[in-house]
Amino acid sequence: MTTKEKLITHVLVGEPVGSRSKVTVVGVGMVGMASAVSVLLKDLCDELCLIDVMEEKLKGEVMDLQHGSLFCKTHKIVGDKDYSTTAHSKVVVITAGARQQEGESRLNLVQRNVNIFKFIIPQIVKYSPNAILLVVSNPVDILTYVAWKLSGFPRHRVIGSGTNLDSGRFRHLMGEKLHLHPSSCHGWIIGEHGDSSVPVWSGVNVAGVSLKGLNPHMGTDADKEDWKHLHKMVVDGAYEVIKLKGYTSWAIGMSVADLVESILKNLHKVHPVSTLVQGMHGVKDEVFLSVPCVLGNSGLTDVIHMTLKPEEEKQLINSAETLWGVQKDLTL
C-alpha cells in the first residue's frame, strides 16, 4: 500500500462535481496577472485558469501562483496554451493583445487586436458556451463589439470593462479633494473608455448632496475650483502612469476583480461598463459604450437610463460615430 492509500480512504462514489465558479484570464501580461491576483486575493473563484501563447511565461506564472496556494482559497490553478483547459468557465476575462505605447491612443491598437481576437474568441466559445465574457483589451469599446460579433453570444453575456476604471479614478481624485474615501464620493464617467469619456456632473454627489447644486459652475471652464480638471486627470491618468512605469496594471486588475465579484456573487450591483447602446441616448449605430449597468450571474441584465444634458448626449453620439467610423472598416 502507498502512503496515500494508508492515510486516505476514498469514499466518494462517482465523478467529483468539479468547479462551480471558474474564472479564466486570457493573457498573462501585466494586466492579466494583476487581474488574476486580484481575483485570487478576493477569494472569488474555486478554479483559476490562465491562457497565453507564450508557453514558458505562462507556465512560470501558473507555478508562481500555485506556490502561494497555502495562502489562498482557490484550490485549482491551471494554465495551458490549449483552450480545452478553459472548459466550463463562468467568466472569461480577456486581456490579450497589444498595449498602448507611450503617447499612443487606444484607438490605434484596433486592427492588431482584432486579429488576435479572431483566434481567441471562437476557442473560448467552443469550451465555455455559457460563459460571460469580460473584455479588457483596448480599445475596449470596439473590442467588446468585436467579441460580441465573433462569439455569437447574446449581448448580456459580453461586457467591456469600460469606464469602471475611469469612474474609479474619478472617485479617487474626488476623494482626495474632499478628504473622503472614494466609496463615499459618487460620480459617474460614461461613454468611451478613453479620451472622449463623459463625466456626468449633474450626478456627482456626496451623501445625496449634489455638488453641482453647491457649485453651479462645476464642470465648466468658469469654475474657480476647476473641478473639470479632475476629469482631465482621469483621461490623462493612464498616459501618465504608462510614461512613469511603462504600463498600468494594479488599478485595472482591481477593477476587473470588482466586476467579477458582482457577476459571480450575483450582486445586482450597478457598474459603468461597456454594453450595446444602440437605441439609447440617440445613438443609432451598433456600438458599445459605458453606461450604468446591473451585473449579476446572468451577466449584464439591465441598463440604468441616466438623465443626461443635451451636451452630454451629444458627446455620447459623437463617440458612437467615431467608434462606428473605425468599426465599419474592420474585417471580422
Next chain:
Amino acid sequence: MSSVMQKLLTPMASGPAEPPRNKVTVVGVGMVGMACAVSVLLRDLADELALVDVMEDKLKGEMMDLQHGSLFLKTSKIVADKDYAVTANSRIVVVSAGVRQQEGESRLNLVQRNVNIFKHIIPQIVKHSPNCTLIVVSNPVDVLTYVTWKLSGLPKHRVIGSGTNLDSARFRFLMAERLGIHASSFNGWVLGEHGDTSVPVWSGVNVAGVNLQKLNPEFGLDGDKEDWKATHKAVVDSAYEVIKLKGYTNWAIGLSVADLTESIIKNMSRIHPVSTMVKDMYGIGEEVFLSLPCVLNGNGVGSVINMTLTDAEVGQLKKSADTLWGIQKDLKDI
C-alpha cells in the same frame, strides 16, 4: 466665496490628523516589492502604505497605479517618495530592495552587492520608524537579515527574515497535491537556510495528526520507493525554475509576506518558519540567522518553538550556520 468642500462639510474634530496605526512600508518597487504591496493592500492589512525606491519615475507610476484602485481598497493613504521621511511611523517595513538572482545564479552570490545597498537603506528606516518590525526579503535572506540586524541596532525580536516561510508553503503545496488535499491541511516544516540547503523536517510531517513517517518508514529517505524526498528537491529547484520560465518570482513571495504581516499587525501569535537569530540554539555558536518556527505577534518574534530534530537535521542546521558565518565574517563595514 466658500468652496464646495466648505459648503458640504461641517468640521467636528479639530487638531492634527490621527497618525496611522498600521502603517506598512515596502522598500523596493520591483516585482517582489509590488507583489508584497498588492498582497498587503488586497488583504486589508494596513491603514497606510508607503513605497520607497531610488527609481523616481517608476516609483511615482506604481504609487499612482495603486492609488487609482483606491475605490476598491480599504487603505486610504498610499504614498511614495525616495526620501525616507515618507516612511515615518511604520509598524512594519518590508525590505525587498536589492539586486535579484540571475538565471542560474545562487543566492549567496548576491551578497556583497546587496550589503552595500542595505548600508544606505537600513539606518534611514530606523531613523524614521524606531519602533518598527523589519521583514527582510532580499536574497540571500538569512545573511541580509543578519546585516539588517547589525545595521539597525534593533533588538533581535524585531528583525525577521522571510526565510523558509515560502519554502514551507511550496513544500506544503507540492506534498498536498500528491495527496489531493489543500496545502493548509498538510503540515510540514522546512527550516534552516532559505535556499539550496534548507532542511525538511520529515519526522514532523503529518496530516490530521497522522505522522507520515510512521506510515512509511522510508519517508524522506533515499531508498523510498515513492520518492517523497524528490518533493523537497522540487522546492529547492522551484525558484530557479520559475525564474527560468518567467524571469523572476513574485506572487508566492508577495503572498507569504502578507501572511507574516498579518500575524504581526493583528498580534495573532501564529507560528511561521522565519529567519531569526539562532545563536546558542542547537549548538550554534555564531550570530547567524536561520529559519525556525517562530511565534509572530505585535512584538515581532515573541518566542521560538524548540523543534525536536534528529541528529542529522541538527547537523544540517549547523552546517548551514557555518556556511553563512563563513560569508558574514568577511563582510565589510557592518
